[in-house]
Amino acid sequence: MNGGGLDFEKPILELERKISDLRKFSAEEKIDVSEEIKSLQNKLKKIKDEVFCGLSASQRVQIARHPKRPYFMDYADRIFSFFLELHGDRRFSDDKALIGGLAEIDSVKIMAIGHQKGRDTKENLLRNFGCAHPEGYRKALRLMKIAEKMKIPVVSFIDTPGAYPGIGAEERGQAEAIAVNLREMSLVQVPIICVIIGEGGSGGALGIGIGDKILILQNAYYSVISPEGCAAILWKDRAKAKVAAEALRLTAGDLIKIGIVDEIVAEPSGGAHRDAGEAADNLKKALVKNLKELQKIPVSTLVRNRYNKFRKMGAYEGEENGSKNKKSKNQ
């Protein structure tokens, strides 16, 4: 657990190291230090509670971006009993930042799609830091159409800083690729579950984010813009990212309140990276439960509900629903 720790994690990591050193020492020297360890463990629990219960929005963003946080394929390895990756958008290339394939979870067959980040520099070059190009979104849609044919649910794993802002991405229609997914996902005739496992970066996240149930991991975030980008534009100062993170209401707790997500999936204390196994177990349980529920709903009802779910998102005043589309001559 050494290295790669976030600032607020440091006292915890230090204590954990002390406990493990003490254990090693006691084993080697055959000295009983159980009392000391017990006291340190109590102290550790206290610090953990203090630190992790009162995490600020920007600290949660840091956890969501933690270099050791489990990524899509880390969950796939732990959750799926079968996975067959399918490649390519049939038009331009195979995007390694947005991947997918046939999967089995608790003997339910699904189409799994998701953003994939890299663990090191080499991997990140391949995965483009989880920032997909248009071909990624087009591949994702192609796979969803396959799911429709197979009558199997779609589960999307969202984890991206955003869709890639580059020359090729613009040349090949990044905006159009995302827009088409938003339109088509609203019509997909099988259940769709979306789960934000790390970063829910704006349109790049939404591009695979239209579904019947939207889940979010406890420390994941979902936002219209990165806190840094927002700070740069509205405060003209990237250093104001912490304040921006609060203002954007991007944490799981905020998003439940606003009505953007349906369910929070608990993470192990301190974040998914501290125990990927536990995080995966929780996620698996939540997915299986929701898959079972959604599969009971007739498809026509499902698709109608999906439309209404997004239809009612937004906050405004001025006219009651009853007077919808009322004409007023003002010209």
Add this chain to the structure above:
Amino acid sequence: MSLFGRKKSPAAQTKKSNIPDGLWIKCKGCNDTLYTKKLDENGKVCPKCGFHYPLRAFERIDITVDKGTFEEINAGLRSIDSLDFFDSKKYEHRIKQAEEKTKMKEAVITGTAQIEKIKIALGVMDFSFMGGSMGSVVGEKITRLIEFAADEDLPVVIFSTSGGARMQESTLSLMQMAKTSAALARLSEKGLFYISVLADPTTGGTTASFASLGDIIIAEPGALIGFAGPRVIKQTIQQELPSGFQRSEFLLEHGLIDIIVKREDLRKTIASILKFAVK
């Protein structure tokens, strides 16, 4: 005289234009000195170089539809600061400022109108209202317009100009992309036609939703159209952007839009397309 010689509505006359105050300006396109009255008379297109200046929504409506046929719907919708958003100013305060500056309630006007006697559902965005950003009201008005068109069997024409999703409404504004796009799916299922017209600039969440979903997409010449803004792209790739990047002509070359139409020909072109689409 007014825009393209058509009589200006009283509303358009009271609205201030995006052209800086003063009788003369230096043209952004050709650097020549322009008499603003001449520019206004020419539909805010530079008579020398053809540079297209932004139009206010009411000016756009005025030069596009048959005289006196526009009827606004959902005019009363107004943004609220449901997230209690603050930066250097409170969002509520920014809305009020925008309202005072633009004399509009939001960045889009929607309604019905006729173009060469063909009835359409019309949406027109206005960049002067908070950069044409899409918050809940823009999303709601566009969605209601599309649903209205679907109910009334009307073709839809939307003029977009927007900096993207409105940050002050965070994920609520992001979800307007989903909402508007889903409404277009329903319109399409009913076999109804949608013409999307893109004006300078159209970027971000607006481009990544309804603006890119036109059955036919028209752009004005030289308009900046893209997903990411050029500044963000430059920062990300750490290199200069090719000249003409993300302009209408670039999009046409890459197969992303159907046609580039000069402002003075827009009404005619839209009408001729509608004559194919509406039986």
